[in-house]
Amino acid sequence: MNWLLVVTGAMVGAPLRYLTDRAVRSRHDSVLPWGTFTVNVVGCLVFGVLTGAAVAGAADSRLRLLLGTGLCGALTTYSTFSYETLRLAETGARGHAALNVVASTAAGLGAAFAGVALARGIWA
Template identity: 80%
Template sequence: MNWLLVVAGGMVGAPLRYLTDRAVQSRHDSVFPWGTFTVNVIGSLVLGLLTGAAAGSELRLLLGTGLCGALTTYSTFSYETLRLTETGARLQAAVNVVGSVAAGLAAAFAGVTLADALWT
């Protein structure tokens, strides 16, 4: 049964990731991977909310593992950072690494804080 929750979340997360990435990236005329940055920060926020809300195991499987697992992407983040470096956009690559980690952590902390405010 648990794997079905992960699959269901992934079935929503994967297309959501693609559509969000395309929508965000189409609004920026830049080599910076704004779409990947956005989905990773959103996923961090959702995981923070789940953690702060002390969500049950089924909700964590559905939303945390399934949805966020398919929504966020470390492999694309790594690939896009590598491509930025290879094309000479080293500053953008560094900003992507530092900014993604900082924004992801900030979003996760914000999610925990928001959950605490909403459910305590």
């Protein structure tokens, strides 16, 4: 029944990614893919909190499957990040492509570390 937890999480994560991307794009007319950036950073934060909770013993394997593999797996998107970065470079916006890579990586890692720290504060 583990697969059902993953499917359930993904059923929330995938539409949430789509709706968040659309909402962010409608508010920001920019060459940078802010929608993808947003869902990836939020997903890293959620996964960081979940990781910290798991280390503290506050998140069992079922919750990790539901939220980590299911929700975050469907919410975040490395393939779209890669595609959008490649498109930026191909259309001559190489500086924007580099900025997208650096900012997404730094913000994602920062969000994951912040999530772990937040979880430690809650469950320590």
